[in-house]
Amino acid sequence: MQFYQEPFDTSLVDSNSTNNAGFAESIKQIKCGTPMLRLGCPNEISSLVAFLCMPAASYIPGQAIVVDGGLTVNALPAKMN
Numbered sequence: 001m002q003f004y005q006e007p008f009d010t011s012l013v014d015s016n017s018t019n020n021a022g023f024a025e026s027i028k029q030i031k032c033g034t035p036m037l038r039l040g041c042p043n044e045i046s047s048l049v050a051f052l053c054m055p056a057a058s059y060i061p062g063q064a065i066v067v068d069g070g071l072t073v074n075a076l077p078a079k080m081n
Contacts, residue, residue, distance in 0.1 A: 035070035
């Protein structure tokens with residue numbers, strides 16, 4: 001997997017924020033905190049989007065589907081009442 005410093009031409013990604021040691025450390029911490037131990041790839045998101053656009057997904061209305069490699073799995077309560 002390649003990681004690009006400036007993958008988008010948008011003001012949401014500022015090159016000053018990606019070209020410093022703090023950014024690299026943040027990426028390392030995110031990877032370590034994710035059960036998959038890696039960042040997601042664009043094709044992993046686009047595959048879900050493509051599926052949701054298909055007739056096979058017609059019974060999935062208005063859902064928020066988390067695609068985070070398990071990052072939020074520990075945020076769920078241990079026991080639900």
